[in-house]
Amino acid sequence: MQNNSFLHFLLFFSFFFFNLSVINAQTDIIESYEDYTEAPREVVYSHLNKSTYIEGEILGFTSYVFDKFTKATSKQTTNLYCTISNEDGEVLKKKLIRVTDGIASNVFDIDSTLSTGIFTFKAYTNWMRNFEEHNHFEQTFKVIDADNKSEIKPIDKKDIKVDLQILGEGGHIIYDIPNTIGIIAKNQFGYGIANAFGKILDENENVISEFQLNDVGLAKVLLSPKSNTNYNVVLDLNGDTVSTPIKGIKQNGFNLTLNQTKDAVKVLLKANKNTNSNLQGKGFNVGLHNGNKIVLAPFSFNEDGTAILSFQKTDLFKGINIITIFNENNTPLLERLYFNLTDINQREIDNVSVSSKQDSLFFNLKINEKIDIKNSNISISILPTGTKSYNHHNSILSQIYIQPYINGFLENGGSYFKDKNRKTEYNLDLLMLTQGWSSYSWNTIFDKNEREYIYPFERGIDVVANINDDKRGSYIVYPLAESKTQLFDVEESEDEFTIKQSFPTDDDLFRIGYIDTKRKEFKKKPSVYLQFYPSQFPDFSIPTKSIKETYSIDDTYLKNETNLNAFDLYNANKLEEVVINAKANTVETKVEKLREKAIVAKFRVIEENVKLTGMRVDTYLQRLGYDTYYDILSGRLSIVNPRIRWTDPTPLVYLNSALLTTQGRFSEFGILTFITMDQVDYIEYETYGIGGGIRGGAGYIKIFTTPGGSQINKPNNVVDYKVPLVFSKNKTFYTPKYSYYNTDFFREYGTIDWQPNLKFNNQGESTFKYKSNSTSNTTLFIEGFVNDNEFISQEIKIEKNN
Structure with missing residues (x-):
């Protein structure tokens, strides 16, 4: 305007x-x-790498949080809540992820928790919960378990x-x-x-x-x-x-x-x-x-x-x-x-060059129009051309410019921004006509009651340390993974101190030490009670209804009449007729199992703050999802993989390449109770029985100790405090391995690569690479922004032969 x-x-x-x-x-x-409207608003868009997944793949996503009015990336919030729920609304997976300069990315494992069915991904901030408007992001996706499903069939017309x-x-x-x-x-x-x-x-x-x-x-x-x-x-x-x-x-x-x-x-x-x-x-x-x-x-x-x-x-x-x-x-x-549609800020990548070296393809993307790039981020899903596994109804443009203002969900919202022609304008205005009233309720606007915004903006996690007794002195807050040591000098009149904007992750414990400055003593432990804000994962209760991802519906309804009075009245372009083979509804795709699941191997490098806790290694294994039980009287330790129900749930356990598992659940793992985390360098583990050999039906755990390492004793004046709500670490996206790359199944449902965070340099160029396979044609599905309020939403087809 x-x-x-x-x-x-x-x-x-x-x-x-x-x-x-x-x-x-x-x-x-x-x-x-x-x-x-005086209170600011945020709107979030999440770019998911696919909309159909095979069990064992990874759901990669990049989320963008914008100021709803200026369309610039939000500087208010750093906390983004992401959930995956089933068709009954039950939350099955959830993550708190950190937003930096309006951008956040992470992954969800598509594991046995998400069996064949339809699921919903949501992303929202705490502040969004104050408003009835549709400012959050929501999208359904489907999961196919190749072990239990042999064919993918389109919906039958009689079931519509x-x-x-x-x-x-x-x-x-x-x-x-x-x-x-x-x-x-x-x-x-x-x-x-x-x-x-x-x-x-x-x-x-x-x-x-x-x-x-x-x-x-x-x-x-x-x-x-x-x-x-x-x-x-x-x-x-x-x-x-x-x-x-x-x-x-x-x-x-x-x-x-x-x-x-x-x-x-x-x-x-x-x-x-x-x-x-x-x-x-x-x-x-x-x-x-x-x-x-x-x-x-x-x-x-x-x-x-x-x-x-x-x-x-x-x-x-x-x-x-x-x-x-x-x-x-x-x-x-x-x-x-x-x-x-006038002056909607869109940018386009109009030059793509591809080169190959050994087993990798190198891509260079360029915005040819000269532009002074101050900040940017694009995410790219690379899939086979002709894929049926990318069916997103909102692009970054439709999510920001249309979705928050209407009641209901958009179908194919990105199409309204692809071609700015007469037909697009007609269909866009038809969408506006059929929306009825906007998402802004005048009853709410005219409500004379004083408005309370009970859900605040969140910037990390604030910790209030309440001092339980008269302990004047200095309190040392030891660093987390992404923070520095902090020192708080407390006077006699003070009974608390506050640690602002901390970002604890999965492996972090709050560690606080105490120095009695009056008596110059370093042996007393602090006596404080910690309160965390926020301390729990918030529910998102705003009622919404989304378009359900489903299998293909290959049907159309056309007849031969050429005189269409309704469209002629509005000077509209008549839709082109499309001839569909009557046998299209009978086409089925054979499901192929993944040769190697993307989530097969996981590595956990033990960070210094975990080493300092003095935690036993069997206790740490519980963080990785295993059930462990130590019998003090017998000294026996059991380790069980709770995900395994069809065979012996005892994983293969190795200590520095030496196999400890001998007789399944009767194996002797007691030696692990003498090992604390300060002695461990890293742990490799696999939870689904892939790659563990004949005996590895319950997966494996490989524990590697620090070569020549010595035990680090925790000081006497330090106390550990468990954090009730933590941020998820930014995990790496792994592309699954398929048995074949020249089949209909891979062309329709396979994954080639996912690039969550690419930037443009001052010349408007961005580069990336991925490991090549035998796929001939690929499509880049690109979403992102340049300079805060200019947006990129494109599909670029790449022919490998060219």
Whole structure:
């Protein structure tokens, strides 16, 4: 939007027009709105490397947290909560990850916890929980267990259920005047019924109008309903029909119709005869806002019950524009969304060069347009061209510019930003028409109760150390993995001190030492009680419903008619017909097992802070997911892999390459109880029985001690404190190994590589490499930003032969 103190737009009527200077008189709406929107907002987008996974792969993701209004990366929050839940909403996996300069990345293992089925990934900040708007990120994905599933079959057409909805433009349908009607047809998974034809019939089966749905199941049509007449919408699905009545047509009232020219957007308000006389002499207001700023202007209806409001496109907000009509009591009556594509900040990578060296491919990406790059980040999923495992409905652009402002979820939201042509503009406005009211509730905005933002911004974890007795002196807080030693001098009048913005990870313990400065003693232990903020993983309770990832639905609904009145009425481009082979629904993909799972081997290098704890190695193994039990009387130690239920759950355990496992669960592991973590260099382990040999059905644990290392004793004046909530370490993404790379299965569901954090240099170049395989053609799915508020969302196809 231009840098005006307020948005200038003209309201044209047949007899008079009002100037925007009178907007200051509309204090109630403006003050309520400004009070509601004064608190900052965040919006998060997460780029997942795929939407279909094979058990044993890794889900890689990069999350971007933005200021909702400026579109720049957020500097407010460092804590991002990520969860994976099943179809019942039960959270199966969760991670707290650190956001740095608006960017965070990590992985989830697709292990036996996520068996074949549909799951939901969510990402949110604590601050987002204060608002009803859809500012978080949510996406479904599916998992296939190759051990228990042999084929991937498309959904059968007979199993599809259609939900057909009718919506009047602006929210109302009125008798005896022309109305623009929005048609929405979705299946039970949330996908649109693509390209189907339909018609509106009156109660005598007369055809009033015809329409064709677009590729996400949306259409609009004109209807002038006659009083006391019933109407139905009928959808033709290749011989089958779905029908629903048009309900809620009002005897009195006025409606809204939005039309646009090259330079302007015009809103026609029209009342029927029953209402016209009641409108004369009454004042109305039109509000235009984008979730941040609002402008307001009065208007009235002329003698024939019409009003025309005109907005110059150059003066509209960039992106979403929410137009609301209020009566004299400031009650919202109608609302229409409009999206202004002008000046959406998109950048493109338009030069890609590829070279090979030994067994690797080297990529160089370049933004040819000269640009001063201050900061940037892109994430790239590299998949075989023709993949069926990348079905994301939100790109970084649609998640930032559209999703937070609408009710419901977008289907194929990224398509609205790919080609800026007449067809895209038509489909985008059709989306805005069929959304109804925006995600901003006027009941909430007008609520006079004082607003409380009970969920604060979070920047790491704050720790309040409460001193239990009269211990004046110096308290030493030892460093975590990413912090420095801190010293707190406590006077007699003080009973606490605070450690700000700490970032403990999985292996960290808070270690605090005490020095009695009065007596110069170094042997007393601190006596403090620690309180952590935050201390637990927060639930995300805002109700949402997402499009469900499912198997392919290879079906379309087309017929040979060439005369399409509904689209002709709006000067729309007729959708091209697509010929689909009738046998397409019978195509099945054979599932292949991974030759080697991506999560097969894990390494845990023991950090210094863990060494200093003096923890026994068998206790540390519990952190890695094993069950250990030490019998003090017998000195026997048992180690069990709880993930294994089909065979002996005792893993192969090695100490410096010497095998300790002899007789399964009766093996003698007691020697490990004499080893503490300060003696351990690193541990390699595998939890799924892959690569452990015939006896390694429960996986293996390989413990390597520090060569020539000596025990490090913890000082007497130091106490360890367990942290209730920690940040997940940024784990490495491993590409799984497949038995074959030239099969339909790999081309449709295989993973080539994932690059979560790539930067551009000052010349606008970014480089990466990955290990080559026999795949001939690949596609780069790229999402990210440049200079805070310029975005990249591209698919680039690479032909290996070229």
